[in-house]
Amino acid sequence: MTSGRISLLIDSPLRDLLIALRAVPAEARKNVTAYTRKEAEPIWVEETRGRAETRLQQRALVNTARVGVATRNIYLRSGGIGKLSSGTAVPTVAFGAEFGANPEKVITQRSKKGKSYNRRLGNAFGAPRRGGNVVYPAALEAIPRITSVAIQSAYRSLLDAFDGKK
Numbered sequence: 001m002t003s004g005r006i007s008l009l010i011d012s013p014l015r016d017l018l019i020a021l022r023a024v025p026a027e028a029r030k031n032v033t034a035y036t037r038k039e040a041e042p043i044w045v046e047e048t049r050g051r052a053e054t055r056l057q058q059r060a061l062v063n064t065a066r067v068g069v070a071t072r073n074i075y076l077r078s079g080g081i082g083k084l085s086s087g088t089a090v091p092t093v094a095f096g097a098e099f100g101a102n103p104e105k106v107i108t109q110r111s112k113k114g115k116s117y118n119r120r121l122g123n124a125f126g127a128p129r130r131g132g133n134v135v136y137p138a139a140l141e142a143i144p145r146i147t148s149v150a151i152q153s154a155y156r157s158l159l160d161a162f163d164g165k166k
Helices: 012-022 026-049 054-060 088-097 135-163
Strands: 004-005 066-070 073-076 106-110 116-120
Touching: 012 026, 012 135, 026 054, 026 066, 026 073, 026 135, 073 135, 106 135
Parallel strands: none
Antiparallel strands: 004 073, 066 073, 106 116
């Protein structure tokens, strides 16, 4: 459903840090991404978990919250993988779980015997909300914390590389 991205190239001290990381061995750079991901994922899951109010939001957005770390970016993902216990793909319901839906919207469904019928969407997704319910508010709070973790792990790897450690 959604993926946010933290770019470490927007601020000159961060850009300088990434340039300095190019000079260290590949093993040290690998440690930076591995440590950042290990420390950032619990932060992202904690922030999304604290905002989920319904079981649908919990299953579709919190249980699928993942963090990806590349050399230049950190990706915050949620609602893009997996299936619910009903067999419905998570990306199918993730947008509605995050932003809500109009309960009066008429949708077409098919019965077990194959007959089509119309019904109202109902209150399954909650009221529409432009700013999102879970992922977008969680990203606003998590980005500074995750950026701090990324900077700390990069400095630690730089110091270890200069000291001759791995």
